[in-house]
Amino acid sequence: MKKFLILIFSFSLLVFSFSAAIAADEATDSSVTTKIKERLEKTAEQGLDTIKEELTSQSLSPRKKAYVGLVKSVTDDLITLEYKSQTYPVYLDVATPARQDDFLLTMGFFFPDNNQFHAKKILVLDTPQPPINRQLFSGQIQEIDGNKITVNNKSLTINSQTELTIQGIEKSSTDDLELKDNLFAIVTLDKNGDIDQVRDILVIPGKNNPAAMTPTNATESALPATDSATIE
Amino acid sequence: MKKEVIVSIIIGLLIGLIFTLGISTANKALNQQKAKKLTTQESGNSLNSSDNNQQKTLTVTSHENFDLINQSEINLSGIAWPNAVIALMTETQTKLIQADSEGIFTFKVNLIKGFNEIALIAADETNTTQTQNLVLTYSTSKIEL
Numbered sequence: 001m002k003k004f005l006i007l008i009f010s011f012s013l014l015v016f017s018f019s020a021a022i023a024a025d026e027a028t029d030s031s032v033t034t035k036i037k038e039r040l041e042k043t044a045e046q047g048l049d050t051i052k053e054e055l056t057s058q059s060l061s062p063r064k065k066a067y068v069g070l071v072k073s074v075t076d077d078l079i080t081l082e083y084k085s086q087t088y089p090v091y092l093d094v095a096t097p098a099r100q101d102d103f104l105l106t107m108g109f110f111f112p113d114n115n116q117f118h119a120k121k122i123l124v125l126d127t128p129q130p131p132i133n134r135q136l137f138s139g140q141i142q143e144i145d146g147n148k149i150t151v152n153n154k155s156l157t158i159n160s161q162t163e164l165t166i167q168g169i170e171k172s173s174t175d176d177l178e179l180k181d182n183l184f185a186i187v188t189l190d191k192n193g194d195i196d197q198v199r200d201i202l203v204i205p206g207k208n209n210p211a212a213m214t215p216t217n218a219t220e221s222a223l224p225a226t227d228s229a230t231i232e
Numbered sequence: 233m234k235k236e237v238i239v240s241i242i243i244g245l246l247i248g249l250i251f252t253l254g255i256s257t258a259n260k261a262l263n264q265q266k267a268k269k270l271t272t273q274e275s276g277n278s279l280n281s282s283d284n285n286q287q288k289t290l291t292v293t294s295h296e297n298f299d300l301i302n303q304s305e306i307n308l309s310g311i312a313w314p315n316a317v318i319a320l321m322t323e324t325q326t327k328l329i330q331a332d333s334e335g336i337f338t339f340k341v342n343l344i345k346g347f348n349e350i351a352l353i354a355a356d357e358t359n360t361t362q363t364q365n366l367v368l369t370y371s372t373s374k375i376e377l
Contacts, residue, residue, distance in 0.1 A: 062377060063296075063299075064299070064300040064375065065298045065299065065300055066298055066299075066300040066347065066367075066369035066371065067298050068298075068347045068367060068369070083367070084365070105346065105347055105369065107300055107369065107371060107373070107375050108375060109375070109377060110298075120375045120376070121373060121375055125346070131323075131349065134321050134326070134351075136319045136353045136355055136361065138317070138355055138357075138359065140357075165328065167330060182357045184317045184319070184328055184355060185328075186319055186321060186326045186328060199326045200319075200326050200327060200328045201328070202317055202328035202329070202330065204317070204330070204357070
């Protein structure tokens with residue numbers, strides 16, 4: 001009986017001492033981790049606050065702007081401009097001879113805190129001409145006939161003024177084009193809405209084009225392969 | 233008697249050691265499981281965010297509409313979607329480029345004196361297009377607050 005008691009006593013003593021040691025170790029680890037976390041959080045918070053302050057001050061500082069448009073209304077201190085169906089109030093810090101239906105270029109400062117634009121300089125311009133009817137035209141190449149390319153059943157003629165770029169080919173020409181290449185072109189349209197001129201063409205080679213195999217992601221700074229890395 | 237005490241101490245020591253090792257192994261396993269769970273959650277979140285990034289939008293980041301600029305040559309940059317084709321159209325200039333794998337693009341634009349109407353169109357093979365129109369004014373005249 002005595003032996004049994006001694007055995008139990010010593011066993012419990014040892015288990016207790018080991019557990020206590022491990023618990024103490026873990027407690028130290030966790031307290032250090034908590035302290036580090038707290039310190040990091042504090043530092044991050046301080047940094048974030050500084051960035052926030054800087055961004056706020058930047059976003060609230062006056063910005064140089066220039067509004068254009070047709071004068072819709074004029075008072076002593078406010079002009080309303082209309083540009084592309086939107087109206088813009090312009091507060092006047094200078095005198096202006098502007099009248100209704102004048103086309104103005106107003107330069108000044110936009111104040112984000114009160115959302116107001118104050119003009120410091122006003123120019124009366126000739127009403128601009130309607131812009132050239134240009135479009136981005138795209139599709140797969142269906143037919144190539146010399147300098148004529150058919151895309152989406154529409155014919156594009158490449159001439160000396162057309163800038164042709166084929167992805168992956170340095171000096172591109174119509175000879176490098178293949179059927180099913182993806183073509184993107186900036187075109188000008190005539191009065192009937194037909195393609196008049198082809199200004200720029202960018203071609204993304206399709207499956208039929210060997211240029212599609214050329215890696216395009218390599219940077220200019222990439223070094224050539226070493227001898228040992230070149231497969232012969 | 234002495235012998236028995238020593239034997240019992242050794243046995244106790246061994247059993248205690250086994251218990252302690254057992255507890256620490258269990259703790260480690262639990263921590264690893266927690267870490268795995270966290271990693272799975274984080275990768276799930278990043279997958280979601282990459283899905284969101286695949287939304288096809290066009291944003292100009294370098295300039296804002298109606299900005300007044302005192303330089304004739306500017307770098308107009310922005311972000312569309314990966315490998316989108318971006319068209320730039322100004323009064324005097326047209327350019328076509330492809331955005332990089334992150335959708336970032338930059339154009340060198342020569343501004344004319346006065347106001348410049350700039351159109352940017354992003355497109356791809358799926359016929360998705362997004363357009364952004366900007367008015368940037370180039371003037372060297374001094375304007376002060």
